[in-house]
Amino acid sequence: MKRYLLLFLSASLIISSCTETNPSGPDPDDFDRKAILENWADNIIIPALTDFSEKTESLKTAGNSFAENPNQQMLESLRDEWKAGYLALQNVSMFETSKTMEIRYRNNLNIYPVDTAEVKENINQGNYNLKLPSEIDQQGFPTLDYLLYGIAGNDDEILSFYNSGENSSDYRNYVVDLVNRIDSLTDVVLNDWNSGFRDEFVNNSGNGANSSIDMMVNDFIFYYEKNLRAGKIGIPAGVFSGTPLPQNVEGFYSEEFSKELFMESLTATQNFFNGKHFNSESTGLSLSDYLDFLNSIKNGTDLTQLINQQFELSRNKAENLNSSFADQVEIDNSLMLQTYDELQKNVILLKVDMLQALNINVDYVDADGD
Amino acid sequence: MNLSKSLLIIAAFIFTISCDTNNTNDEIATPETYEFTRNGESTVSFSGQTTRIKMSGELTSAMTDFDNTTKELLLEMFRNQTESGADANPFSDAELNAATKNIKSKVAASTDFYSSNTTVSSEIKTQFETWLTAQVDEVFPNENIQAQPGVAGQIADGSSTRYVNAKGFEYDQLVAKSLIGGLMSDQILNNYVSTSVLDAGTNIEDNSNGTTAEGKVYTNMEHKWDEAFGYLYGNSSNTANPNLTIGEDDSFLNKYVGRVEGDDDFAGIAQTIFDAFALGRAAIVEGDDELRDQQAEILRAQISAIIGIRAVYYLQSGKTVLEQANPDFGAAFHDLSEAYGFVYSLQFTRQPGTGQSYFTKAEVDGFISLLEAGNGLWDVTPQTLQDISVDIASKFDFTIEEAAN
Numbered sequence: 091m092k093r094y095l096l097l098f099l100s101a102s103l104i105i106s107s108c109t110e111t112n113p114s115g116p117d118p119d120d121f122d123r124k125a126i127l128e129n130w131a132d133n134i135i136i137p138a139l140t141d142f143s144e145k146t147e148s149l150k151t152a153g154n155s156f157a158e159n160p161n162q163q164m165l166e167s168l169r170d171e172w173k174a175g176y177l178a179l180q181n182v183s184m185f186e187t188s189k190t191m192e193i194r195y196r197n198n199l200n201i202y203p204v205d206t207a208e209v210k211e212n213i214n215q216g217n218y219n220l221k222l223p224s225e226i227d228q229q230g231f232p233t234l235d236y237l238l239y240g241i242a243g244n245d246d247e248i249l250s251f252y253n254s255g256e257n258s259s260d261y262r263n264y265v266v267d268l269v270n271r272i273d274s275l276t277d278v279v280l281n282d283w284n285s286g287f288r289d290e291f292v293n294n295s296g297n298g299a300n301s302s303i304d305m306m307v308n309d310f311i312f313y314y315e316k317n318l319r320a321g322k323i324g325i326p327a328g329v330f331s332g333t334p335l336p337q338n339v340e341g342f343y344s345e346e347f348s349k350e351l352f353m354e355s356l357t358a359t360q361n362f363f364n365g366k367h368f369n370s371e372s373t374g375l376s377l378s379d380y381l382d383f384l385n386s387i388k389n390g391t392d393l394t395q396l397i398n399q400q401f402e403l404s405r406n407k408a409e410n411l412n413s414s415f416a417d418q419v420e421i422d423n424s425l426m427l428q429t430y431d432e433l434q435k436n437v438i439l440l441k442v443d444m445l446q447a448l449n450i451n452v453d454y455v456d457a458d459g460d
Numbered sequence: 461m462n463l464s465k466s467l468l469i470i471a472a473f474i475f476t477i478s479c480d481t482n483n484t485n486d487e488i489a490t491p492e493t494y495e496f497t498r499n500g501e502s503t504v505s506f507s508g509q510t511t512r513i514k515m516s517g518e519l520t521s522a523m524t525d526f527d528n529t530t531k532e533l534l535l536e537m538f539r540n541q542t543e544s545g546a547d548a549n550p551f552s553d554a555e556l557n558a559a560t561k562n563i564k565s566k567v568a569a570s571t572d573f574y575s576s577n578t579t580v581s582s583e584i585k586t587q588f589e590t591w592l593t594a595q596v597d598e599v600f601p602n603e604n605i606q607a608q609p610g611v612a613g614q615i616a617d618g619s620s621t622r623y624v625n626a627k628g629f630e631y632d633q634l635v636a637k638s639l640i641g642g643l644m645s646d647q648i649l650n651n652y653v654s655t656s657v658l659d660a661g662t663n664i665e666d667n668s669n670g671t672t673a674e675g676k677v678y679t680n681m682e683h684k685w686d687e688a689f690g691y692l693y694g695n696s697s698n699t700a701n702p703n704l705t706i707g708e709d710d711s712f713l714n715k716y717v718g719r720v721e722g723d724d725d726f727a728g729i730a731q732t733i734f735d736a737f738a739l740g741r742a743a744i745v746e747g748d749d750e751l752r753d754q755q756a757e758i759l760r761a762q763i764s765a766i767i768g769i770r771a772v773y774y775l776q777s778g779k780t781v782l783e784q785a786n787p788d789f790g791a792a793f794h795d796l797s798e799a800y801g802f803v804y805s806l807q808f809t810r811q812p813g814t815g816q817s818y819f820t821k822a823e824v825d826g827f828i829s830l831l832e833a834g835n836g837l838w839d840v841t842p843q844t845l846q847d848i849s850v851d852i853a854s855k856f857d858f859t860i861e862e863a864a865n
Contacts, residue, residue: 188786197619222604223616223790300785453784455777 116384118449122375123303124295129365129374130306131288137368138181138358139280145175146273153269157262160252162245168265169238173347175272176231180354181368182279184313185306187291189282193275194226196317202232203338206240209233213260220271229268232340237265240343299453307377308453311441314359319433322352326419327426334423336416348415353408360401363440377444386447388439393447397439404432488746490739493700494689496682498670503678504699506690509647511561513695513710515540516639518551519563520711523595523632524623526603534592539564564588567642568808570650571657572815580821584642588635595631599623609838617790622797627836628789630797636711637770637801641808644691644713645763649810652688653740653756659749668747681744685752688759689737692717706730713763716770725862726769733762757812764809764818767802768856769863772849774799776864778837779845793837796845803827806852818855827851 152171156164183196190196198220205227212218212228220229227233242248251261283291294302320330321340328334341347361368365376378394386393407429412418418426445452496503519537522529536542536550540562549557568574568584598612603623607613612625624630651657658681665671667681676683693702696709707718721730740755774795781792806819806827819827827848831840853860 191786191788194616197616201619219604222606222621223614224604224621226616226619299783305785455780 126375127292133367142178142182143276143280145178146276149175150269150273157266181358186309197226199230201226204232204236213264235343304450323430334419336419339415346413349413400436407432490735495700501677506686509690510694511559520636531596570646572650591631609835615790617794628793633797638804641805646808648688648691649760760810761812767805771802772863775845775849779842
């Protein structure tokens with residue numbers, strides 16, 4: 091860490107002398123981007139993925155134990171592992187690589203709402219193939235949410251699906267298939283990082299559309315915009331449809347975790363922006379430092395400060411929300427909309443102001459919807 | 461100056477003034493709404509066009525209804541009759557089943573382009589039927605197979621699923637986007653706003669005399685122009701003022717006039733098109749054929765541009781995706797399937813002041829063969845997409861950059 095700090099300082103010195111002669115300010119090319127990439131890989135992404143993979147391993151074990159012995163105790167233990175895993179997923183979901191894109195990692199683990207009719211058909215007919223793009227809404231954490239909480243009105247009835255129902259063994263097998271798949275996909279991603287991709291990622295430290303920074307920053311903003319802002323808040327609040335869609339909240343069937351999942355995700359994105367190490371109080375280099383280095387100011391205020399303030403405003407607004415967003419949407423949707431508005435302000439700061447300062451182009455466009 | 465000379469000048473002056481007042485070019489205002497009446501009754505009618513737009517909508521939706529659609533059903537929807545020519549009821553909308561209209565007979569069927577070119581007309585109609593049957597023969601059996609080079613099946617486009625043939629094309633997009641040219645634009649540009657149709661038979665004389673068609677309140681010429689109007693606005697909820705909902709009224713030409721209007725580089729095009737329809741119709745009412753024909757040329761330029769712009773737009777969208785380090789092939793294939801249809805539609809465009817389309821069928825077939833070469837979209841390079849974009853944009857007044865964003 092010391093080495094990078096020195097590099098950073100010396101780079102800053104060079105630049106501060108430059109700024110006097112160069113009215114356009116510091117040049118992004120003079121920043122040590124590799125130091126950011128190392129901090130991201132070694133202190134954030136790989137530790138978070140390692141933690142998540144331990145949780146998916148436990149989830150797998152709990153799922154298989156439940157299938158062997160589907161009783162109340164096993165159900166509760168499986169639910170606990172499911173929740174721990176779902177929360178941990180929020181710390182890794184934003185990180186795209188060629189491997190995650192190839193296996194469509196995020197979509198296979200967390201597409202909601204669940205197509206419950208198709209899930210039942212899969213279980214009853216047995217002819218499913220979870221690798222197919224058309225089956226992303228029939229697996230992953232949301233489908234486990236449905237199978238562990240939503241398939242019936244109370245725990246006894248839920249358990250009867252796995253114990254005495256006509257297809258009880260098919261139900262048990264489906265749970266096993268889901269937990270196994272979550273775990274094996276996670277292994278693929280973690281192994282990729284641990285077996286060469288880490289160095290490839292860190293060494294691809296130039297600028298330009300295919301550099302690690304440009305791609306990761308785009309993926310980060312895409313995640314913030316589509317999965318966090320829209321997926322967790324905007325869509326259920328009806329921002330895009332005009333009418334609220336309570337059934338579209340994350341963790342719909344367990345009812346009480348949607349806020350927790352959202353908060354975890356919001357914190358994870360802010361931590362990434364600030365380079366905060368996973369599960370630690372230490373911080374390293376990240377986008378906030380890069381912006382500070384470039385002296386990025388918007389309307390007279392430091393851009394890093396503005397972005398962090400906006401994260402805080404979003405969090406403060408969200409603190410008022412019910413632990414179940416489905417309830418929140420139905421009781422008082424205006425609080426959801428207000429949270430959305432705060433989140434949206436950071437889309438502007440991140441996607442417009444930050445990208446402009448960092449000289450990074452947006453590499454995705456909204457599909458035109460047809 | 462003697463008296464006779466003065467009188468002559470005054471006479472000439474008076475003549476000039478009367479000439480001016482007779483010069484309807486300066487007098488006919490562009491109507492703000494598309495409403496025309498005779499003796500208090502509306503003379504505007506285009507129900508046949510509304511019917512065909514709706515039929516086209518049901519047809520393209522049915523192409524991805526894996527559970528209910530058969531080859532026979534798709535062909536019956538295209539023809540609105542059975543294979544043996546008997547009455548068919550393929551649509552969910554009973555009015556469409558009851559209608560005597562169909563899509564097929566109006567595909568590549570304009571007077572200007574196809575009345576003496578039935579060979580090509582028939583070839584194009586057959587092409588649509590080939591796409592319809594191939595969807596059922598090639599894609600349906602592979603519904604639950606992952607698409608690969610040379611293998612039809614499904615492919616992810618973000619969180620959507622697309623169903624493609626062995627070369628990566630979505631047949632439903634090919635059909636939908638090619639209908640924009642082959643049905644809507646060909647009928648408007650090369651048929652209903654053409655002098656060959658507007659002035660056919662005794663239309664000119666009837667129109668100037670106010671002689672209406674038998675049993676109707678409109679003259680034949682008025683009606684022909686309205687039928688052109690109907691292929692763009694026929695499914696609008698407010699046909700008198702269709703720009704209120706432009707882009708939202710169908711999945712065909714209306715939709716893409718709306719899309720192009722939404723691009724700042726082309727803002728105003730929807731009004732330009734509407735105004736040309738409205739003024740042309742007013743000119744017919746006033747018997748001003750010259751003004752009418754000027755509006756027809758505006759429609760030819762602008763509606764052709766819609767097709768050209770969207771072709772380049774989708775080629776560039778696909779190119780941008782394919783240039784990424786980890787291309788989302790499904791997203792690119794979807795864009796390029798739409799591009800294919802718009803490129804195919806170019807052969808039905810019309811260069812103003814000529815009898816020619818912007819691109820001949822042979823040129824269009826050349827573009828298509830570049831997209832289809834080898835394993836098609838699995839193989840196509842960004843450079844090829846750029847080359848086709850350059851060729852298309854060079855014939856129009858827009859740049860690739862303007863179309864792409």
